[in-house]
Amino acid sequence: MKYYLGLDIGGTFVKAVSITADGKILAEGKCDTGCDKGGRVMCDNIAALCAQLQAKSSGELAGVGAGCPGMIQSSSGTVKFAGNLGLKNFPLGYELEKRLGVPVKVTNDANAAALGEARFGAGRNYKNSILVTLGTGVGGGIIIDGKLFEGGASAGAEIGHMVIERHGEMCTCGRRGCFERYSSASALTRHTKFAMEEDTGSQMWTKYTSQNCSGKTAFEFMDTDRTAKDVVDWYIKYLACGLINLANIFRPEVIMLGGGVAAQGEKLTKPLQAIMDAEVFGGNDYATVTVVIASLGNGAGSLGAAALCLD
Numbered sequence: 457m458k459y460y461l462g463l464d465i466g467g468t469f470v471k472a473v474s475i476t477a478d479g480k481i482l483a484e485g486k487c488d489t490g491c492d493k494g495g496r497v498m499c500d501n502i503a504a505l506c507a508q509l510q511a512k513s514s515g516e517l518a519g520v521g522a523g524c525p526g527m528i529q530s531s532s533g534t535v536k537f538a539g540n541l542g543l544k545n546f547p548l549g550y551e552l553e554k555r556l557g558v559p560v561k562v563t564n565d566a567n568a569a570a571l572g573e574a575r576f577g578a579g580r581n582y583k584n585s586i587l588v589t590l591g592t593g594v595g596g597g598i599i600i601d602g603k604l605f606e607g608g609a610s611a612g613a614e615i616g617h618m619v620i621e622r623h624g625e626m627c628t629c630g631r632r633g634c635f636e637r638y639s640s641a642s643a644l645t646r647h648t649k650f651a652m653e654e655d656t657g658s659q660m661w662t663k664y665t666s667q668n669c670s671g672k673t674a675f676e677f678m679d680t681d682r683t684a685k686d687v688v689d690w691y692i693k694y695l696a697c698g699l700i701n702l703a704n705i706f707r708p709e710v711i712m713l714g715g716g717v718a719a720q721g722e723k724l725t726k727p728l729q730a731i732m733d734a735e736v737f738g739g740n741d742y743a744t745v746t747v748v749i750a751s752l753g754n755g756a757g758s759l760g761a762a763a764l765c766l767d
């Protein structure tokens with residue numbers, strides 16, 4: 457029987473999974489990225505990790521997929537630029553193929569996570585889905601008709617840099633008012649801190665300071681504290697704006713939310729769905745778009761990377 461390896465390359469660790477074509481997990485593992493010693497050392501570490509998984513998987517290794525942060529040219533498997541890994545124009549696919557002896561496919565880590573959710577997670581029953589990850593930034597991936605949409609030179613699907621507030625907050629990308637300046641976990645934390653400092657009587661102060669509050673703080677107090685509720689409402693209003701833009705362009709059957717903030721579950725999806733139902737183009741009865749929480753958590757990236765080899 458054939459099996460496939462999926463790699464989720466992060467700034468600190470590489471996570472790997474070995475799966476069958478129908479997504480059954482045969483083995484899992486992780487290793488230090490070690491990219492401070494350069495890309496080739498990183499590839500040596502990854503090859504050693506793959507050997508461990510191969511030893512635990514019976515059958516024939518048919519392909520390896522890798523999700524890597526940064527700007528990735530998937531056609532050649534080249535990391536054009538990955539600041540977190542210190543890599544520039546690095547032939548990741550080629551270096552891994554040399555070590556592993558099988559074809560290696562590479563995509564951006566957010567795309568890999570979207571493909572993982574689409575194949576094996578919350579999007580598995582749908583042909584069109586979008587994963588939106590609410591973390592330090594806002595990342596995501598777009599699945600159209602069962603296939604990953606990467607855009608020209610595989611540089612598209614940067615949904616976090618869709619402007620939702622012209623003349624809004626300055627973004628790291630150089631534009632103002634990007635989606636991720638309002639809808640990331642960092643944005644939520646920043647707004648919570650601001651709201652606490654404005655309202656010294658808020659219940660949020662009974663447990664947190666404006667220095668140790670997080671993206672969870674406002675949700676924790678939203679039922680009993682007006683300021684906390686206002687922060688949550690502010691956050692959901694902007695998040696809904698971005699999601700409806702995506703819905704109007706791509707009309708996926710499902711939008712899946714991942715990342716730290718997604719742990720809020722229905723506190724997030726219920727009000728988002730209500731705004732979606734009211735505002736999505738043409739109404740939400742025909743061609744319904746449903747907002748759900750992604751189901752694979754941190755496993756989405758490595759599973760999706762393995763799924764790159766399945767098409």
Ligand SMILES: [Zn+2]
Pocket residue numbers: 616617618627628629630631634
């Ligand atoms: Zn931006």
